[in-house]
Amino acid sequence: MSPVTALGHAKINLALGVGPLRADGFHELDTIFQSLDIHDRVTVTPVDGPPGVRRLTVAGLGADAVPTDRTNLAWRAAELVLGDLTGVPAVDIHIEKGIPTAGGMAGGSADAAAALRATAEVLRVVTGTGSSEAQLLEHARALGSDVPFTLLGGTRRGTGRGELLEEIPATRTRHWALAFNRRGLSTPEVFRTLDAMRVGAGCVASGDTSELLAALLADAGPEEIAPLLSNDLGAPALRLSPGLAEILRVGESAGALAGIVSGSGPTCGFLCADAVTAREVGGAVAGACCDIRMTATATGPAPGAQLVPR
Structure with a gap:
């Protein structure tokens, strides 16, 4: 076979x-x-x-x-x-x-x-x-x-x-620029850092996804989606890797609608209005940030795991 x-x-x-x-x-x-x-x-x-x-x-x-x-x-x-x-x-x-x-x-x-x-x-x-x-x-x-x-x-x-x-039946194509860092972050360490930060602040309140969910269900455009992007792991990732703040700043200054840390990091994702802007943002980040090993553009949503036809 x-x-x-x-x-x-x-x-x-x-x-x-x-x-x-x-x-x-x-x-x-x-x-x-x-x-x-x-x-x-x-x-x-x-x-x-x-x-x-x-x-x-x-x-x-x-x-x-x-x-x-x-x-x-x-x-x-x-x-x-x-x-x-x-x-x-x-x-x-x-x-x-x-x-x-x-x-x-x-x-x-x-x-x-x-x-x-x-x-x-x-x-x-x-x-x-x-x-x-x-x-x-x-x-x-x-x-x-x-x-x-x-x-x-x-x-x-x-x-x-x-x-x-x-x-979530959201089919509108989203355009992303992605910045891949030279150094990884440990997911357990990011979560531990979040827990420690919350103990210091005296609270464990988590982010709310309801507004973003409603916007996606309404098939909102990228300009409406951008201010609703959020990540509770972003702050601890930034504490562990402070250089991520500059990467996010450069990408947003170059035209991204919003920049976020992806999951536990350290990859940064930039939501853009279109494919052209995504390429421009990727180029700007690659040229300005020494911690970046490479950038790429991507679209979503994509399928789940799928067989390649033989």
Whole structure:
């Protein structure tokens, strides 16, 4: 059987409200995700050997920072799908990175979602039976908070720890310039810093997504959406990486409608009125900010994890 490839798309949080720490160690979240057309390619190949994942390799953007053992979410995703049936093959996994690592854009979760799709298709062809959509979503929830969204894509509100999803039928194309930092940020450290900042301030109030949700449901334009973008993790990311403030300033001065830290950072996203402005903003940030390793433009919403036609 020939290899099966699936695309896993990056995400950006249009709004991210972080509630208090829960008993299970997670924070209660209220977020609005949007998938972007920047993606990784995950290829799953059946090979000879005992059932399971034989090998995982990585190439592309930031490949040297991606684990190639079972700590990689894509490896664990394939194992979960292979565990759905008996008589399954061994597989090799190859990831071609286009999403920055440790950038707050759910690259590892996107890889896991794509691995779920590709491995399920391998089983469908080899055994005649594949995992159901419900099984894949259950596996996604077991793998991590962002994996269910990267599996489904589009624009969705996420609650709980982000895994409880409600589709938002927002189809208008949004144009983004993205600035990828040379140094990553640890997501747990960003959350710990937020908790410490809130203890110091004596409050744990989280951001409110309701206005943005209403605007998206009304199919509002980018000028109306821009002032409603928010991220509770932006302040702790700026405390840990103060240079992000200059990146945001340059992008907004160059014509972006709004700049935000993406998720836990350090990638910065700039909502723009159109594709031309997005290119101009990306160029301005790349030319002015020494901490930037590269910039890119993107549009959203994009699909969830999807098979590449063979």
